[in-house]
Every structure is written in structure tokens, then in C-alpha cells.
Amino acid sequence: MALRMRQLGEALRAFLLPQPNRRFWIRLGLEIVVAWVFFGKVCTLSWTQGESMLPTYGDREFLLCWQPRYWFRDPRPGEVVMLRLAGPRVMLLKRVVAVAGDSVEFRGGGLLVNGKEPDAFWASLTLCDWDLPERLVRPGHIYVVGDNRSMGIDEHEFGEIAVSRVVGGPLFH
Amino acid sequence: MRRKKHLWRPLLKLLLVAGVAAGLFYWLRPSEEKRIRKQFQRLSEAIEKSGDEGNASAAVKMFALGNLLHEQIDISIRDFPYNGEQSAETLISLATRGRSFFRTISVDIYDIEVILIDHELADARCVARVAVESDNYRDHGVRHFMASLAKIDKSWQFTGFREDELLRK
Structure with a gap:
């Protein structure tokens, strides 16, 4: 028992305080590269x-942006996406309400996609009084809106954006 | 015969070196796109301000800004009170006045997309992130711009700035 405890202690010490030999430096280098790729690109x-x-999401909330979600497909209506706004660091968090070919309109605060209100919880999460004439989403674009539509239409950043700007989606909430 | 051989060898080497140098110069010389990108970098450097900037440094920056701007600049930016045709002098004086309100100004320009119209005209789409700070005020904003440039005396100068909407409502 005492021998096993001593072995465990040595293994723990070797893990926490490794010898700075060649193997250690290779492992450290690989770990740095893997972490850099994972947290930078994935x-x-x-x-x-x-x-x-x-x-849905408040101010100063921590999020993980999962990029592989849109590597092989385009975003669908209802999904929350993260969009590249300025460089790799500044992103917009919005909900997709319509995709290319759909028509979007706000009438008396109600969101209308292809002339009817979407049958989904995200269609009217807050009170809204927006009015916006009908417009068609161009190919290669999506229409994104924030969930908080109680703020003024001019204060809220929303609209049609290129699909190429989509970085990923929040991993959990 | 021997002497002639000795004369040709260095000449051939010289020609070879000259050829390689010409090739390197041709392949590594900055393209017009790179030159335009550089102008954006210079523009952000001219506007930026650090906390300990002195009068001489400010004057140098405004001189640099003057070199980047064409005589007349057409501006169309949301909420900007001086939209329309403005002279470079007007913009430099506005920049000088605007910079004096803040202790620090940082300008980052991203996603520069150059569209060369011809050898002397170009448009460039970009995203600018500006953060300002004074003793009791702090703010930042992101705007998308379409800048127009013209090549004057072998140097690209800004001739216009208009806002380019990323999100079209």
C-alpha cells in the first residue's frame, strides 16, 4: 500500500513538475499548437x-463560438449565429430569420417571413412596434435580427448579410 | 585564349546575378493592392493618438494625414456633420480639433478589399474599429466604409469615404 502511494506520488510529481527534457518540450510545443488551433480556428x-x-443572451455573457457548425452547411432560420464584424475578434450575435429567396417584412411589430408569421418561439420574444416594408433576401445572404425587438428599429442592428460572414454558432447556452 | 576565358566567367556571373536581382525585384515588388493597404495603415497611424503625444508629434501626424488626402474629398458617412465635398485642409483641421478632445484614440482597420478600377483609380472596402478615451469618457464603434483612391504622383491618395452597410435592413 505504502509502495503504491509512493509510486502514485512520484507519478503526480512527474506530471505536475516534469523534467524539462526533450520529450517535455516536444509535448509542450504540441499542446500549445493544438490549443492555438482549437481555440483560434475551431x-x-x-x-x-x-x-x-x-x-436569450444578456450583456457580458460568456460564449463558445463553435465554428465547424457551418463548415459544411448554411445557417437555417431560427439558429443563432456569430457573424464576423471587424477582424477576427469583433463579432455580432444574431438570429437567422430568413434565408436566400425568402421575403422578410415587419408589420405592426410582427415579423413576417414569406407573408406569414413563423411558427416558432423566436418569432416574438419581446414587444415590438417595428414597421419595415417587404424585401427579398438575395442569393448568398441571410437575414438576421436580434431577439430584443423592444428597442427602436434605428438602434437595433439587423438586416441582410452575406453567408460568408458567418463564423459559427454558440456551443451552448 | 586563357585570358578571354577569364573575362567571360565574371561577366556571366554578373549577368546571372543581375538577372536574379531583376527577377526578385519584379516578383517581390509591392503590388498596387499592397500599396493601397499600406495607405490604410498610414491613415490609421495618422489618426491614432497615445496618451503622451506632444505638439510636435501631433503636427507630424497631421502632416502625414495631409499627404494621404487628395485636395478634395467626398464624404458620405452616417451622423457625420461635414458630409459632402471637403478640402484636405478642412479635414486636417477637423481631425486636429477632434483629436484634442480625447486622451487616446485607437483605430484598427480590417478586411481591406481592394477593387482596382484602372491604373490610377481604385475603391477599397474596409471595416474600421475606433475606440476613444478621455478622462471621463470612453466609447468605441465599428463602421464599414467604401473608400475611393486616386494615384497622384505615384502615390495613392484618398478621394472619398462613404459608408458601406454591412447589414442591409
Whole structure:
């Protein structure tokens, strides 16, 4: 028992305080590269700023942006996406309400996609008084809106954006 | 015979080196796109301000800004009170005045997409992120722009800025 405890202690010490030999440096280098690729290109750490996605996402919430979600397919209506706004660091968090070929309209605060209100929880999460004439989403684009439509239409950043700007989607909430 | 052989060898080497140098110069010289990107970098450097900037440094930056702007610049930016045709002098004086309100200004320009119209005209789409800070005020914003440039005296100068909407409502 005492021998086993001593072996365990040695193994723990070797793990926590490794000898800086060649093997250690190779392992450390590989770990840095893997972490850099994973957190830089696959799963980006991010924080929300602003209240345009209330009540789904509040201000200063921690998010993981899962990029592989849209490597092989385009976003679908209802999905929350993260869009590249300025460089690799600044992104927009919005909900897709319509895709290419769909018509979008706000009438008396109600969202109309192809002339009818979407039968989904995200269609009217907050009170809204927006009015926006009907428009058609161009090919290669999606129409994104924040969930908090209680703010003024001019204060809220939303609209049609190129699919190429989609970085990924939040991994969990 | 021997002497002639000795004369040709260095000449051939010289020609070879000259050829390689010409090739390197041709392949590595900055393209017009790179030159335009550089102008954006210079523009952000001219506007940026650090906390300990002195008068001489500010004057140098405004001189650099003057070199980047054409005589007349057409501006169309949302909420900007001086939209329309403006002279470079007007913009430099506005920039000088605007910079004095803040202790620090940082400007980052991303996603520069150059569209060469011809050898002397170009448009460039970009995203600018500006953050300002004074003693009791802090703000930042992101705007998308379409800049127009013209090549004057072998140097690209900005001739216009208009806002380019990323999200079309």
C-alpha cells in the first residue's frame, strides 16, 4: 500500500513538475499548437456586449463560438449565429430569420417571413412596434435580427448579410 | 585564349546575378493592392493618438494625414456633420480639433478589399474599429466604409469615404 502511494506520488510529481527534457518540450510545443488551433480556428472564446439578444443572451455573457457548425452547411432560420464584424475578434450575435429567396417584412411589430408569421418561439420574444416594408433576401445572404425587438428599429442592428460572414454558432447556452 | 576565358566567367556571373536581382525585384515588388493597404495603415497611424503625444508629434501626424488626402474629398458617412465635398485642409483641421478632445484614440482597420478600377483609380472596402478615451469618457464603434483612391504622383491618395452597410435592413 505504502509502495503504491509512493509510486502514485512520484507519478503526480512527474506530471505536475516534469523534467524539462526533450520529450517535455516536444509535448509542450504540441499542446500549445493544438490549443492555438482549437481555440483560434475551431472553438473561439467570446463575451457578449449589448442587449440586442435579450432575453436569450444578456450583456457580458460568456460564449463558445463553435465554428465547424457551418463548415459544411448554411445557417437555417431560427439558429443563432456569430457573424464576423471587424477582424477576427469583433463579432455580432444574431438570429437567422430568413434565408436566400425568402421575403422578410415587419408589420405592426410582427415579423413576417414569406407573408406569414413563423411558427416558432423566436418569432416574438419581446414587444415590438417595428414597421419595415417587404424585401427579398438575395442569393448568398441571410437575414438576421436580434431577439430584443423592444428597442427602436434605428438602434437595433439587423438586416441582410452575406453567408460568408458567418463564423459559427454558440456551443451552448 | 586563357585570358578571354577569364573575362567571360565574371561577366556571366554578373549577368546571372543581375538577372536574379531583376527577377526578385519584379516578383517581390509591392503590388498596387499592397500599396493601397499600406495607405490604410498610414491613415490609421495618422489618426491614432497615445496618451503622451506632444505638439510636435501631433503636427507630424497631421502632416502625414495631409499627404494621404487628395485636395478634395467626398464624404458620405452616417451622423457625420461635414458630409459632402471637403478640402484636405478642412479635414486636417477637423481631425486636429477632434483629436484634442480625447486622451487616446485607437483605430484598427480590417478586411481591406481592394477593387482596382484602372491604373490610377481604385475603391477599397474596409471595416474600421475606433475606440476613444478621455478622462471621463470612453466609447468605441465599428463602421464599414467604401473608400475611393486616386494615384497622384505615384502615390495613392484618398478621394472619398462613404459608408458601406454591412447589414442591409
